[in-house]
Amino acid sequence: MQPILTRCGYRCDLCLAYKPNVEKHPENRQKLSDGWHKYFGFRLPPAEICCDGCMSEDPHLIDQACPVRPCVIERGLESCAQCRDYGGCDKLAQRLVTYEGVKERVAQEIPGDDRECFIRPYENKRRLDALRNSQVEGKNEHD
């Protein structure tokens, strides 16, 4: 599957809750319910864990309270990486994930498999930063 980026820089294709992944591996629901609880501190019932991804039209989303998606759509952007208010945005801050942040919260060693399944899909800060850098490089080339 090709990389699919959400508006806030998560990777749908890597996310266990992404609908095609749940259909292929129904056990993802329970696994992710436990993983999110362990690493992010919230508990969703397995039955609710299935998501169309926020780039779809009229999607079924798990995170219905997400403040980022409506904002990015309203501004007519593809993702936060294109936004002039990127640095210091309160909305994005509510959904910003770094491995270091998660590790500090759980205060224990994180096995590589767990990081791959439960954290990497959402490590959006580094991903958005890289996107912004590549935009700047692209811009300079055209100047």
Next chain:
Amino acid sequence: MYETEERIIAVCGLDCTGCPLRRASLGDVEAAQMLVGWWQAEGWLKEDEGVDEVLARGPHCLGCRGDRSKHWSAECWILQCCVDEKGLASCHECDVFPCERLFEWVQNPPPGQGDKYEEALDRLRSMREG
């Protein structure tokens, strides 16, 4: 196992197939041309040197599983860890894949190369899943 005539995947998951260093090693003139500007900027070629010298100095890299004296990054820690210390043919075969060091590598790529490194980890992951 991870090398065919069409495609070659490095032990770290990077795709060597289109790499100019590899292609120039196989005598590809167009690929050698792509290296000239870079090599001149590094001072590895004089101003009046070009494609012929690039080709003549090859092979530059024959991949992770080839002759180590013909590897562009023979000192690569993944190559040493994976092949030399563990005797594996690819990082994804490892008991501790994906390890913290590998994540660090993916997340601190050389400037402008970010996508390729995350792609490499994606590729290793799909190889592991089979």
